[in-house]
Amino acid sequence: MYYIDLAVTGLSFGCMYAVMAVGLTLVYGLLRILHIAHAAVFALGAYVTVIVANATGSVGLGFLAAIAVTPLFGMAVYRLLYEPLLRYRPDVPMIASVGLLVLMQDAFRIAFGEQGITFRHNIYAFTIFDISGVRFNAVQIAIVVCAIVVFVGLHIFTTRTRIGIGWRATVSQPKIAASFGIDAIRVRYLSFAVGSALAAVAGGLVGLLNNLVDPVIGSVVSYKALAIIVLGGLGSVRGTLMASLVLGMVEAYGTIFVGSWLNRDAIAFIALIALLMIRPQGFTGARAA
Amino acid sequence: MSAYEISLLSVIGINVILAVSLNMISGFCGQISLGHGAFYGAGAYAAALTMIASGSVVFALLSAIAVGALFGILVGFTSLRVHSDFLAVTTIGANFLFTGFVRKQGWLGGEMGISGIPESGFGAAGNMIMILLFACTTIALSVYISHSWMGFAFRAVGQDEDTAATVGINAGAYKLAAFGIGTALAGLAGGLYTFFTQFITADAFDFILSVMLMAMVVIGGIGSTPGVVVAAVVLTLLPEVIRFVNNYRLLVFGGLLVLFIRLAPGGLAGLTRKLATIAAKS
Numbered sequence: 072m073y074y075i076d077l078a079v080t081g082l083s084f085g086c087m088y089a090v091m092a093v094g095l096t097l098v099y100g101l102l103r104i105l106h107i108a109h110a111a112v113f114a115l116g117a118y119v120t121v122i123v124a125n126a127t128g129s130v131g132l133g134f135l136a137a138i139a140v141t142p143l144f145g146m147a148v149y150r151l152l153y154e155p156l157l158r159y160r161p162d163v164p165m166i167a168s169v170g171l172l173v174l175m176q177d178a179f180r181i182a183f184g185e186q187g188i189t190f191r192h193n194i195y196a197f198t199i200f201d202i203s204g205v206r207f208n209a210v211q212i213a214i215v216v217c218a219i220v221v222f223v224g225l226h227i228f229t230t231r232t233r234i235g236i237g238w239r240a241t242v243s244q245p246k247i248a249a250s251f252g253i254d255a256i257r258v259r260y261l262s263f264a265v266g267s268a269l270a271a272v273a274g275g276l277v278g279l280l281n282n283l284v285d286p287v288i289g290s291v292v293s294y295k296a297l298a299i300i301v302l303g304g305l306g307s308v309r310g311t312l313m314a315s316l317v318l319g320m321v322e323a324y325g326t327i328f329v330g331s332w333l334n335r336d337a338i339a340f341i342a343l344i345a346l347l348m349i350r351p352q353g354f355t356g357a358r359a360a
Numbered sequence: 361m362s363a364y365e366i367s368l369l370s371v372i373g374i375n376v377i378l379a380v381s382l383n384m385i386s387g388f389c390g391q392i393s394l395g396h397g398a399f400y401g402a403g404a405y406a407a408a409l410t411m412i413a414s415g416s417v418v419f420a421l422l423s424a425i426a427v428g429a430l431f432g433i434l435v436g437f438t439s440l441r442v443h444s445d446f447l448a449v450t451t452i453g454a455n456f457l458f459t460g461f462v463r464k465q466g467w468l469g470g471e472m473g474i475s476g477i478p479e480s481g482f483g484a485a486g487n488m489i490m491i492l493l494f495a496c497t498t499i500a501l502s503v504y505i506s507h508s509w510m511g512f513a514f515r516a517v518g519q520d521e522d523t524a525a526t527v528g529i530n531a532g533a534y535k536l537a538a539f540g541i542g543t544a545l546a547g548l549a550g551g552l553y554t555f556f557t558q559f560i561t562a563d564a565f566d567f568i569l570s571v572m573l574m575a576m577v578v579i580g581g582i583g584s585t586p587g588v589v590v591a592a593v594v595l596t597l598l599p600e601v602i603r604f605v606n607n608y609r610l611l612v613f614g615g616l617l618v619l620f621i622r623l624a625p626g627g628l629a630g631l632t633r634k635l636a637t638i639a640a641k642s
Contacts (some may be wrong), residue, residue: 105445152622159625161445162392166578167621169571174614181611294452294567301449337460340453344438347450351442 075205077323083211085319086218087280089312091273092296092303093221094145094266100242100306101262103161104153107168109270110293111175112148116141116271117278117288118179118188125191130279137271145267146260172293180286187285196282210280217276221269222312229308234261242306295336298343304353313354318342366488370556372596373491374549377498379576379592380585381545384502386574387583388511389538390518391439395451396573398435398458399543401565403428403550405462408474408560417480421551428547429540436539440532455567462562473561480555491552498545502585505541514538515583579620581629590628 091113098106116137124133152171156164190196198209229235240248241258249255277292278284299318303310318339325338333341347353382396406427411420435454439447462468469475480487505511513534516524521531554560572595580591598613605612624631 099445103445105448152618155622156625160582162386162574162578162582163621163625165448166571166575167618169575170614170617170621172614173610174618177608177610177614181608294456298449298453301446332461332464333457334460334463336456337464340456340460344450344453344457347442347446348438351446353446 074324077327078320079205079207079211081320081323082316083207083214083280083319084322085316086215087273087277088292088296088299088319089218089315090214090221090269090276091292092299092311092315093225093308094262094270095296096300096303096306096308096311097262097266099300101259102153102157104157104164105161105168105297106153107165107293107297108148108152108171108175109266109296110289111172112141112145112267112289113270113274113277113292114175114179114284114286114289115144115274116267117274117284118183119271120275121188121190121278121284125188128192130190130192130195134272134275137275138268141267141271142264145263145270149259149263172290176286176290183284183286185286187283187288189282189284190279193279193282195279208280210276214276214280217272218312221272222308225308238262295339298340302343302346302353307353310354317346361485363484366484367556368597368600370484370488370491370552372593373488373495374553374556375573375576375596376495376589376592377491377545377549377552378573379580379588380498380502381542381549382573383577383580383583383585383588384505384514384545385538385542386577387588388506388514388518389535390515391436391535391538392444392448393435393451393539393542394448394567394570394574395435395453395455395458396543396546397565397567397570398455399428399432399546400550400553400569401458401462401560401562402431403547404554404560404565405468405474405550406547407551407554408477411478411554412474415478417555420554421548424547424551424554425544426547428550429544432539432543432546433536435543436536439535439539452567452570455565455570459562459566469561471561473559473563475559477554477558477560479558482555487552487555491556494548494552498548499585499589501545506585510534510537518583575617579617579627581627581631584627584629587627587629587632 094112095106095109098104098109119137119140120130120133123136124130127133148171152167153164156167195209195213200207200209229239237248237253238258238261240251241253241255245255274288277288295318299314300311302318303314321342322335322339325342326335329338378396378400382393385391385393403424407420407424410423411417414420435451438450442450463471482490513524513529516527516529517531517534524531576591576595577588579595580588598616599609602609602612626633
């Protein structure tokens with residue numbers, strides 16, 4: 072049963088990484104920026120969720136508020152920070168992004184305290200299900216369901232709707248898409264809005280899972296999310312999902328087998344480096360870097 | 361000189377070595393590395409263990425340089441296989457791998473680090489002079505390389521590998537050379553740091569440090585040695601200067617970083633160039 076428990080942990084973490092990373096993938100696919108401040112969006116989503124949930128007593132309202140607020144923030148970051156820097160080497164917007172993350176993390180600390188905030192009514196993390204010895208809680212189920220909804224939804228959106236097809240066209244052939252009348256700037260705003268909302272949901276779910284939202288909630292996840300989008304084949308949504316699940320599983324089993332000489336982050340990154348050396352273009356590898 | 365000034369100058373010297381050496385890899389040769397802290401750390405641990413075993417400063421620094429370069433060339437090999445952002449993430453990985461590995465190793469002190477490293481015997485002021493001498497040597501080396509054939513080859517590889525290949529430049533060899541030289545200097549900085557603090561933990565060499573070093577390179581102006589030196593000095597002093605904001609230090613620091621890059625994306629070097637053209641016109 073122990074190994075199945077690990078699979079449950081790996082699956083739920085993998086799904087959480089996937090929901091978090093998909094926003095980064097969308098941004099990267101369009102602009103080729105490593106959007107490290109995505110971690111700040113993730114943290115902002117978690118804070119809005121916990122504050123509204125504690126104020127109103129409804130976790131659902133908390134998530135709705137987070138989904139309403141974070142896209143505005145994401146779009147503002149694009150407009151005010153990235154757009155003027157797109158002409159420069161990719162390290163330039165990336166360092167600006169790091170600066171924003173440092174600033175936001177400290178702003179959260181000053182505004183809401185070092186210790187972080189806990190949910191006042193968090194029945195979800197403590198509702199434990201037990202199916203013939205395999206134990207998991209309601210938040211883990213929510214994370215997995217959320218990932219399924221997000222990825223099925225994105226798939227339908229990008230293959231069946233006009234806006235979605237225009238989006239894909241802009242990612243693969245920006246100039247030709249523009250000549251067919253697709254507004255590339257609106258596609259960028261859409262990517263930041265959708266990506267930020269998804270990061271917010273992931274942030275809220277992680278807050279629920281740990282029953283804690285603190286200033287550094289986003290940082291470690293964000294570096295791993297960078298690794299995930301690279302491994303997935305930059306800009307590929309399907310690759311991101313695959314890479315997230317692989318990383319979740321490697322971490323869960325890795326901590327058991329090699330945990331005595333490497334920590335969790337190191338295990339994730341050694342797997343990443345090994346896989347990158349085997350497949351330098353990532354899992355899907357459609358576009359060479 | 362007060363003890364505070366001595367330690368501040370020592371840290372500045374170490375950061376100048378680190379930023380200038382990273383600039384050789386990322387600025388001259390165009391290979392983005394966000395794991396420079398790992399090579400610095402490898403050098404520091406090598407120096408600490410050698411110093412404890414042998415008691416010789418020269419041996420300790422030599423082993424720091426050797427271990428830094430060895431680790432750097434190993435990571436450099438990945439640059440032959442992956443490029444640009446893929447390389448950036450691989451080097452982030454190398455940094456997390458280094459700190460994650462060190463934290464779990466009993467013989468490296470684990471989470472507690474290594475303490476009680478023997479003194480260099482030069483005293484605090486002597487250490488500072490040694491650090492500053494090495495910093496000046498590093499700057500001179502960087503300027504020399506920049507003007508040499510090797511610097512030309514580095515820039516050619518950094519701008520366009522395929523074009524570099526058509527004029528007979530072996531891109532792979534030069535990338536490895538850039539990694540080798542840059543990380544050897546990072547290892548040296550680690551060795552100097554070991555004598556400066558006599559106490560090292562994995563936390564001192566984490567990813568945040570690597571990002572800060574990259575920030576020095578970007579703010580200085582990618583590829584410009586004088587710009588990077590100034591940026592290294594300024595970014596090291598900045599947290600001290602803005603001490604009056606005390607509780608808001610990181611907030612102000614992050615804000616200034618964003619603001620500077622937003623207003624002067626070419627860094628200090630780009631800014632000076634722009635001012636020079638304006639002055640020439642008027």
